[in-house]
Amino acid sequence: MALSGDSFKAIEMRTLHHFHGGIHPPTHKSQSTGTGIATLPLPEKLVVPLHQHVGNCAVPEVRVGEHVLKGQRIGRPEGRQSSAVHAPTSGTVAAIDMQTVAHASGMPDLCVTLIPDGKDEWIAHAGVDYRNTSHTDLRHMLRDAGVVGLGGAVFPSDIKSYSRHHKITTLVINGAECEPYITCDDMLMRERPRDILRGAEVLRELLYADEVLIGIEDNKPEAIAAMRKALEQDGHQHMEVIAVPTLYPGGGAKQLILVLTGVEVAAGVRSTEKGVQCFNVATAWSVWRAIAHGEPLLSRIVTVTGNVEHAQNFEVLLGTPVQELVAYAGNKPDTGRYIMGGPMMGVDLPNSSVGVTKATNCIIAASPALFPPPQPALPCIRCTRCTDVCPAELQPQDLYWFAKSNNFGKAQEFSLFDCIECGACAYVCPSHIPLVHYYRYAKSEILVRDHDKRAADLARERHEFRQFRIEREKQEKAERLAQKERAAAEAKAKAVTELPTQVDPAADADDTQQLRIDAALARAKEQAAAASPRNTELLTPEQRSEVEAIEARRAKIHKIASDAGADDEPPKRN
Amino acid sequence: MITALWIMVALAALLGLILGYASIRFRVEGNPLAEKIDAVLPQTQCGQCGYPGCKPYAEAIAKGEADINLCPPGGEEGIHKLAELLGVEFKPFGENAQPKPKAVAFIDEETCIGCTLCIQACPVDAIVGAAKQMHTIIASECTGCELCVPPCPVDCISMLPLEEKLTNWKWRYPVTPLKLSK
Ligand code: SF4
Ligand code: SF4
Ligand code: SF4
Numbered sequence: 014m015a016l017s018g019d020s021f022k023a024i025e026m027r028t029l030h031h032f033h034g035g036i037h038p039p040t041h042k043s044q045s046t047g048t049g050i051a052t053l054p055l056p057e058k059l060v061v062p063l064h065q066h067v068g069n070c071a072v073p074e075v076r077v078g079e080h081v082l083k084g085q086r087i088g089r090p091e092g093r094q095s096s097a098v099h100a101p102t103s104g105t106v107a108a109i110d111m112q113t114v115a116h117a118s119g120m121p122d123l124c125v126t127l128i129p130d131g132k133d134e135w136i137a138h139a140g141v142d143y144r145n146t147s148h149t150d151l152r153h154m155l156r157d158a159g160v161v162g163l164g165g166a167v168f169p170s171d172i173k174s175y176s177r178h179h180k181i182t183t184l185v186i187n188g189a190e191c192e193p194y195i196t197c198d199d200m201l202m203r204e205r206p207r208d209i210l211r212g213a214e215v216l217r218e219l220l221y222a223d224e225v226l227i228g229i230e231d232n233k234p235e236a237i238a239a240m241r242k243a244l245e246q247d248g249h250q251h252m253e254v255i256a257v258p259t260l261y262p263g264g265g266a267k268q269l270i271l272v273l274t275g276v277e278v279a280a281g282v283r284s285t286e287k288g289v290q291c292f293n294v295a296t297a298w299s300v301w302r303a304i305a306h307g308e309p310l311l312s313r314i315v316t317v318t319g320n321v322e323h324a325q326n327f328e329v330l331l332g333t334p335v336q337e338l339v340a341y342a343g344n345k346p347d348t349g350r351y352i353m354g355g356p357m358m359g360v361d362l363p364n365s366s367v368g369v370t371k372a373t374n375c376i377i378a379a380s381p382a383l384f385p386p387p388q389p390a391l392p393c394i395r396c397t398r399c400t401d402v403c404p405a406e407l408q409p410q411d412l413y414w415f416a417k418s419n420n421f422g423k424a425q426e427f428s429l430f431d432c433i434e435c436g437a438c439a440y441v442c443p444s445h446i447p448l449v450h451y452y453r454y455a456k457s458e459i460l461v462r463d464h465d466k467r468a469a470d471l472a473r474e475r476h477e478f479r480q481f482r483i484e485r486e487k488q489e490k491a492e493r494l495a496q497k498e499r500a501a502a503e504a505k506a507k508a509v510t511e512l513p514t515q516v517d518p519a520a521d522a523d524d525t526q527q528l529r530i531d532a533a534l535a536r537a538k539e540q541a542a543a544a545s546p547r548n549t550e551l552l553t554p555e556q557r558s559e560v561e562a563i564e565a566r567r568a569k570i571h572k573i574a575s576d577a578g579a580d581d582e583p584p585k586r587n
Numbered sequence: 588m589i590t591a592l593w594i595m596v597a598l599a600a601l602l603g604l605i606l607g608y609a610s611i612r613f614r615v616e617g618n619p620l621a622e623k624i625d626a627v628l629p630q631t632q633c634g635q636c637g638y639p640g641c642k643p644y645a646e647a648i649a650k651g652e653a654d655i656n657l658c659p660p661g662g663e664e665g666i667h668k669l670a671e672l673l674g675v676e677f678k679p680f681g682e683n684a685q686p687k688p689k690a691v692a693f694i695d696e697e698t699c700i701g702c703t704l705c706i707q708a709c710p711v712d713a714i715v716g717a718a719k720q721m722h723t724i725i726a727s728e729c730t731g732c733e734l735c736v737p738p739c740p741v742d743c744i745s746m747l748p749l750e751e752k753l754t755n756w757k758w759r760y761p762v763t764p765l766k767l768s769k
């Protein structure tokens with residue numbers, strides 16, 4: 014491994030650590046770094062998905078036919094974990110509907126289709142001085158500007174830049190970009206290092222972090238030099254650009270944190286609990302644009318490479334159809350499919366008309382010559398090569414076995430969810446087993462099962478409550494019936510003769526009738542069960558006099574009420 | 588508006604209390620095996636097993652009175668789980684107990700006459716509505732048991748199969764050509 018003088022110095026200054034395993038696949042990066050970042054001409058139309066981030070889908074807040082300006086919010090963040098979506102240029106909203114999106118599923122999702130008017134006219138916008146602005150306001154600006162992690166995870170940055178329970182000592186800025194073919198972060202660091210570092214300062218401020226460590230793999234000497242120069246130029250303190258050895262997947266957050274700080278983030282633990290938070294370089298850049306210039310996230314740098322005439326990086330408006338992008342780079346006719354992301358972790362796009370999203374860091378035009386179809390898989394020979402390279406220190410061959418046999422409980426026991434899907438295991442597997450596909454399959458099955466389990470628990474709870482309610486209603490009904498029976502009995506025993514004169518039939522017709530019915534029912538019951546004693550007969554003299562007193566009171570009140578012409582209910586008797 | 592909000596909050600608190608009370612009061616003590624079985628049953632409460640709900644079926648299995656292959660909503664996987672739990676052999680579904688794709692009920696609100704019959708049939712209170720008012724199904728709480736379908740006098744309830752969406756999409760089981768070893 015050839016180290017440049019600069020990075021060698023950095024390694025000397027700081028002891029770097031190692032993560033387990035790792036591989037050295039051919040990088041194929043030089044193809045797309047020959048020319049600088051180019052801007053794509055305005056496309057004919059933009060298909061902007063409203064769900065480009067982790068969390069709730071943004072809610073559309075424009076109408077079809079409405080004219081929108083560049084930077085105007087078209088999707089409002091919904092709920093705690095969400096992010097805004099904006100019009101990447103000025104134009105007219107042609108549709109708000111379900112369209113196929115850049116996702117492995119090939120499923121449709123809610124998108125806003127925008128026809129650009131060609132003027133690229135900005136909405137009024139202005140930045141703030143982050144040193145004079147409250148953290149709450151800054152985070153709100155990030156959320157409203159749609160800033161999310163651009164390294165591929167698209168997690169809302171406003172949430173990630175807040176640590177209430179843990180003191181953050183180190184902010185790691187990830188410029189490692191370890192995956193083959195992808196060079197968008199490399200070019201961004203070469204061309205716009207100052208704004209990246211300024212964005213890092215904002216993030217440091219938000220997290221109250223003591224130091225900022227910027228990790229860049231040592232196969233990017235130009236980026237390292239540019240970042241170091243910018244750091245010196247702007248005099249950033251407690252900030253360091255560190256060259257890390259090129260080893261895939263050194264750009265994984267846990268791996269980079271380990272290499273730079275020696276902090277091992279164990280299974281199921283968040284790095285913030287260990288005092289470290291990590292952001293991608295492009296995210297830091299967008300943070301600065303959003304805070305200091307009031308510019309929402311409207312575009313991103315995308316590497317277009319593979320089977321094209323001139324592989325290059327482009328600044329691409331979100332929603333730009335992939336086919337326009339690859340056509341501009343000189344797509345060759347034998348391209349069979351398109352990979353979003355790199356060859357190790359990327360996914361096949363369902364078609365080439367889907368729009369670029371915040372997660373699209375790279376588009377690889379794949380031809381059968383460049384990416385031959387997978388070889389037939391052979392049985393696992395338990396060679397443990399996969400175990401040797403796994404950066405998460407898992408047992409890939411066991412996980413494969415459990416996923417293959419749908420033994421999900423066991424897979425979870427063996428820390429399936431710690432797998433970062435880096436593909437190192439599949440890369441070295443002599444049996445060509447598509448290991449990562451098995452892990453993705455098992456993970457999504459487990460997530461759906463967890464969801465079903467929660468739904469079943471809720472259903473059980475609701476069912477039990479319903480039974481409780483029915484039971485309670487039954488009891489109440491029985492009580493009411495008993496009460497009525499008693500009332501009727503009393504009415505018969507005491508007031509059969511006086512009731513009609515007592516109650517004003519006009520004012521209380523219903524009630525009188527009800528009492529008559531009750532009395533009739535009681536009579537019928539009595540006849541049916543002639544032997545059953547009435548409880549009034551077994552009363553002691555004291556009780557009897559008490560009842561009589563109550564009855565007298567009741568009659569008096571009743572009289573007053575009917576005299577006053579009130580059509581209220583007669584006083585209840587007990 | 589504010590009053591309405593307060594009423595909702597008060598109602599939520601009250602229902603929470605009742606629910607909490609119910610869970611304590613109706614805690615079934617004793618048969619832990621039946622509870623374990625109940626925990627793996629899908630809680631659709633549909634009665635297709637021939638028992639008036641999942642818990643009665645669980646109790647019947649625990650007593651050894653019922654077979655483990657009677658619950659279609661649980662699917663084959665449910666039988667596997669029961670077999671594992673009870674340490675018995677897996678048993679495939681019989682002729683007339685075949686699992687169907689998951690569905691949720693949907694009320695055609697134009698046709699609904701507000702008779703409340705479906706509300707009385709729903710085992711999980713997933714239908715809201717008052718007498719002579721249009722009724723609606725809370726899709727997230729509907730278990731797809733179909734019990735509300737037959738009582739409806741105007742046949743306005745239909746079962747819609749649950750479609751696959753981006754939010755519930757799953758990676759498929761890998762299909763790769765397997766080369767036989769030479
Ligand atoms: S590398 Fe492939 S063949 Fe070797 S143990 Fe792992 S899964 Fe099996
Ligand atoms: S894909 Fe998962 S199991 Fe395979 S090497 Fe990477 S982290 Fe390990
Ligand atoms: S058949 Fe229906 S009621 Fe019976 S256990 Fe299965 S889901 Fe529950």
Ligand code: SF4
Nearest residue numbers: 709729730732733735
């Ligand atoms: S709404 Fe109908 S199908 Fe859904 S749970 Fe209630 S009764 Fe069953």
